[in-house]
Amino acid sequence: MKKFAKNFLFFLITIFLIIGSFKAGIYYNDLKQEKPKERVLIVENKESGKPTNVDFGLFWEVWQKLEEKHIKREDLNRDKMVEGAIAGLIKSLDDPYTVFMTPKESKRFQDDVQGSFSGIGAEIGIRKGSLLIITPLKDTPAEKAGLLAGDKILKINNEDTIDMALDEAVSRIRGERGTEVNLLIARKDHETKEYKITRDNIKIPVIKFEKLENGLFYIALYNFSANASSEFNKAIGEFISSGSDKIILDLRNNPGGFLETSVGIAGWFIERGKTVVTEDFGGKNTQSLHSRGPAKLQKTPMIVLINQGTASASEILAGALRDINGIKLIGEKSFGKGSVQEIDNLSKEGATLKITIARWLTPSGRSIMDDGLEPDIKIERKAEDIEQDKDPQLDKAKEILKSL
Template identity: 35%
Template sequence: MPQVRRFARPTSFALALTLGVAIGNAWAQEPPASTAPAPEAAPAQNKAPLPLDELRTFAEVLDRIKAAYVEPVDDKTLLENAIKGMLSNLDPHSAYLEPEAFAELQESTSGEFGGLGIEVGVEDGFIKVVSPIDDTPASKAGIEAGDLIVKIDGQPTKGLSMMEAVEKMRGKPGSKITLTLVREGGKPFDVELTRAVIKVKSVKSQLLEPGYGYIRITQFQINSGEEVGKALARLKKDNGGKKLNGLVLDLRNNPGGVLQAAVEVSDHFLTKGLIVYTKGRIANSELRFSADPADASEGVPLVVLINGGSASASEIVAGALQDHKRGVLMGTDTFGKGSVQTVLPLNNDRGLKLTTALYYTPNGRSIQAQGIEPDIEVGRAKLTREQDGENFREADLQGHLGNGNGGEDKPSSKQKERSKDPRPQDDDYQLGQALNLLKGLSVTRGE
């Protein structure tokens, strides 16, 4: 089985759930052997001798537990728990994967899995929502990034390990689960959800207005790069075959995904230069990805929306476009996950997920624990619309003068009718601001 390189979730977050929620780390298939050999250990002369005293202590503890613990414990359980503890104390992203978790991890980028549709992690002993996934039970129930899950089916989550929380949140599609949430320090409230088979469409697109396109990537799946290319072609077709005046690329609440997809998406908007590179200790952790000259976006003016739920592969795309000054980043700071995990298959269908490198933007910025800052900070806001008043206008006055240039009178009674079809920008303040910026840029260019 080929080795897999994975960009995991941000700092302080452990392995995301699968059957209970989605996995949110970024996968990338290992490059061909000619360009990236299998992981190599450090040279023999650099290896430290085995810590015999510590190993003796470990063996003694194992023996004492087996002999004196209140209930019998088998060797397999003790040794697997020891392995889990050894990895969990390295960093939040390294983990020992038992067969079920290993299989689910590999399935997570296919775009279909069972669960609630939320990315989660651990923060200060609590389970925290990183981001809900569009069109899933979690997003439809109104769960938001940053919510703390304080109870699962009435049982407190404080002090639970990530894997224990995973087990509690897993279940068959159609079964119900109640999460008790705390939002922004408020009072706890319950949300009942029904587990479902999550089918995530990673790329969505539409024209916001004639000449202005919108592409949302919910997570980076294996085919997301190809889907973005198709979306760009479709938007041009919908625009009467004309080049767009502007495009919004929405990466908000995108928890990451496949590394190659992030590279391919970036490449659709770049014609040269570095996209991302990684640095680590093992031989094949030194990887570099560069853009090719093709430009599927035709140089369209670009605004990229980001927020605290944008992580991992999303930050690769945002960082590359920002460093190359290809687009304007708008929104709030991203999550700040910049480490690379390599998933190594072990015996008996198990796996080892180990942090092996950090990734860097083209200008050499490490995103780890810092994130990407937007060029223009625009926070979330709720839109409330004032009703247009029926105030008199000049055109309402009896006997008013005509325009003089032949322009049609515009009395108050002839207000423009609102479109019956709701548009995304009507109720999304950040998206509306991105569209306004693109329009402003279009005006200054004289288009």
């Protein structure tokens, strides 16, 4: 069973973050429709596996009264009513990462996983009831427009986002290339500004690396997609051949991706057999994932950069490097997307359920979910720094490594 690591598993506005693999489980839910006397359509719950300690009588009573009395009873869309009931059930969990997807939404999801999507190129999530920009992706309309990690989305095309479900927000923000979306954004300095952004096809970069002065080598990892491991291996090859001896690993605005990719990359730095992350399945049991080595760079001086857009698999890597190797984290507190999702196929052909099944713990036992990672050295990169192409977080990393 493969699991989602995106965290961000958060959704991308372009639904990029949902690049996990999934478990093909089946849950059977049979709603049988029968015609009783007169013209009223009664829908009975015939699901054989329903919990015995739950009384569904009130639900079916409401359903029947709608069928009998609602002014639009002749035009009721029963499939839509069922889907709405399921959506309400899931909303009661207060977990934005557990999502029911209709066949149409599931198809769109699969298209996004394969990269055939357009949007503005940002990942969004919900924290404390607020819709947030988790990460504006590199070289996308969102980044070019000036959106920052941590920005609150107050309105989408003049529609208030209060109580708006995450998947609904995603659907409203994404769209065809060349069309526009208006976002009302509130920044943490209380500035409120409207952004008009033109959607485009999103090409998601994986990595950037370069040799710097004074023996430093810079690696920016933008996600943990399926090919991130091979791209990271190329970067390490360049590092070794460059003669550099110190690494700055930039995980800022990295929303996550495959858990396995994160663990594999950790193997360059963490001794074989050491725990990289532990999955806690709600107290029932735990499962630890271990480094597979070769740990050739275990003793390489290193700094990791994080910010509010560092989420999911990138938090796992950063947390493991600090807990095991004592690597310093510089920047801002990470997002805190430390939960595990899997996708189950449902009995209605094409419908799926993405469900949170576990939370992630760092090697020291610290929960990533909600809390995130606090940096060892806190340095904010403000909007004006970005506009002026200044990077005090990177500058601090250079300063520290030069002194080693």
